[in-house]
Amino acid sequence: MDKQIKFIADGMLGSLARWLRLLGFDTEYFSGKDKYFLAYRARNEKRVVLTRDRKFVSENKSTSLLIESETLREQLKEVKKKLHLTFDRTVFFSRCSICNQPLEPKSLSDVIDDIPPYVARTQKNFSQCKKCGRIYWQATHWERMIDFIKSIDNEN
Numbered sequence: 001m002d003k004q005i006k007f008i009a010d011g012m013l014g015s016l017a018r019w020l021r022l023l024g025f026d027t028e029y030f031s032g033k034d035k036y037f038l039a040y041r042a043r044n045e046k047r048v049v050l051t052r053d054r055k056f057v058s059e060n061k062s063t064s065l066l067i068e069s070e071t072l073r074e075q076l077k078e079v080k081k082k083l084h085l086t087f088d089r090t091v092f093f094s095r096c097s098i099c100n101q102p103l104e105p106k107s108l109s110d111v112i113d114d115i116p117p118y119v120a121r122t123q124k125n126f127s128q129c130k131k132c133g134r135i136y137w138q139a140t141h142w143e144r145m146i147d148f149i150k151s152i153d154n155e156n
């Protein structure tokens with residue numbers, strides 16, 4: 001259920017959008033000014049709008065969620081709490097944090113020419129974004145992210 005929920009974050013919430021993607025949620029980012037178009041896209045693509053704009057939320061109650069917190073950490077907690085989400089580790093790092101495309105699993109031989117030698121020596125599992133070509137692997141930021149999410153999960 002959770003995994004099917006899709007988001008579109010407005011221009012104020014770029015970091016939140018990137019994190020939701022890393023957590024496996026399909027999250028588009030809308031940097032435009034035209035709020036009518038944002039509302040249209042949300043309806044058309046069945047996405048929940050994440051916004052800090054109270055007026056927008058009051059006009060689009062059924063399709064938007066007001067984000068009141070200032071920091072990324074609090075914003076993630078807010079989304080989780082208000083929508084009763086669970087963060088499922090099995091889908092972490094399944095989407096490109098930059099373009100929201102699902103990542104494709106790759107073997108070392110697929111990516112060896114495009115990664116630093118120390119990564120090639122120490123990592124086995126890779127994935128790649130078809131759109132921008134960015135290669136992902138489970139490095140230290142992965143562990144930091146798991147710790148960060150765990151700490152959010154533990155505070156309620």
Ligand SMILES: [Zn+2]
Nearest residue numbers: 096099129132
């Ligand atoms: Zn990408």
